[in-house]
Amino acid sequence: MANDPIHQFRLHDLAGPVNIAGYEISFTNSALFMGIIVVTITGILLLAARKGALVPGRLQSVGEMWYSLVDNMVKNVLGEEGKAFFPLVFSLFSFVLVANMIGMFPYFFTVTSHVIVTVSLALFVVCLVVVVGITKHGLGWFKLFVPHGVPLAILPVISIIEIISFLSRPISLGLRLFGNMLAGHIVLKVFAGFVVSLGALGGIGILGAIAPMFMAVALTALEFLVAFLQAFVFAILTCVYLNDALHPSH
Amino acid sequence: MDPAAAKLIGAGIACIGMGGAGIGVGHIFGNYLAGALRNPAAAGSQFTNALIGAALAEGLGIFSLVVALLLLFVA
Numbered sequence: 043m044a045n046d047p048i049h050q051f052r053l054h055d056l057a058g059p060v061n062i063a064g065y066e067i068s069f070t071n072s073a074l075f076m077g078i079i080v081v082t083i084t085g086i087l088l089l090a091a092r093k094g095a096l097v098p099g100r101l102q103s104v105g106e107m108w109y110s111l112v113d114n115m116v117k118n119v120l121g122e123e124g125k126a127f128f129p130l131v132f133s134l135f136s137f138v139l140v141a142n143m144i145g146m147f148p149y150f151f152t153v154t155s156h157v158i159v160t161v162s163l164a165l166f167v168v169c170l171v172v173v174v175g176i177t178k179h180g181l182g183w184f185k186l187f188v189p190h191g192v193p194l195a196i197l198p199v200i201s202i203i204e205i206i207s208f209l210s211r212p213i214s215l216g217l218r219l220f221g222n223m224l225a226g227h228i229v230l231k232v233f234a235g236f237v238v239s240l241g242a243l244g245g246i247g248i249l250g251a252i253a254p255m256f257m258a259v260a261l262t263a264l265e266f267l268v269a270f271l272q273a274f275v276f277a278i279l280t281c282v283y284l285n286d287a288l289h290p291s292h
Numbered sequence: 293m294d295p296a297a298a299k300l301i302g303a304g305i306a307c308i309g310m311g312g313a314g315i316g317v318g319h320i321f322g323n324y325l326a327g328a329l330r331n332p333a334a335a336g337s338q339f340t341n342a343l344i345g346a347a348l349a350e351g352l353g354i355f356s357l358v359v360a361l362l363l364l365f366v367a
Binding site: 218271 | 340343344347348350351352354355357358361365
């Protein structure tokens, strides 16, 4: 059981099964960690903003870097009129980043390793693109699927491809984050399992366990990079997709 | 063939698709690096685009991982 790499993703109730109208809405370990994530983000940012010194200290620098990273991203991709979406992108980035980072601690639950969480976030983003696009441009927003300067003969094919690529966005956006987190944590667990099972052999087995031990350490470093990179990618793809809502005619 | 064995073989075959994603991500970063060495001044501004491309290519590889996981745990 200790070597089962999937065991870490198991959901379990913390406060007994609660059912409303046939749906289970128990308080699970996933819900607990989502709460921890929100408290962590709020705590770090409030502490960082508490002094508001002209020359920032260490914590305030972290907060300012965190803010300006997302601010630059939104400005570069969406331009000035994208400022209204800054709070959304910042919240998504912070949630995914802190969820990934908290998941890297041993025995902690990774919220983003569940496809329901990531695809919910992605579906929300893509539905928002449709709503914002139609409120801003009316039916003219559907020109997004009819690119400029395409010969009339191949236009229907291109339109169908554009529509399919638009519809696959929530799937790819959600599954990318889910797959990276899931695969990374399974790989870590598998290499840690090699160390345990080789070490249990004793003698030569302990010597053989040294290589997977260093591999596990190196992979942990890589996973921290992936945790940040996936949060960044999620946020920037959100910006790119929102750009379609604001400026549909490419 | 034993259905359980067929499932495991299918999951293994599905993971071959991840090799394609590896080739794609390698191409993107390789070409980014080649471009960055030719014109280091423009490299910083294009790193985000390289990451977007890598993420899009990687997402397709994740699909084959998901197919493998579906075969193992759902089908």
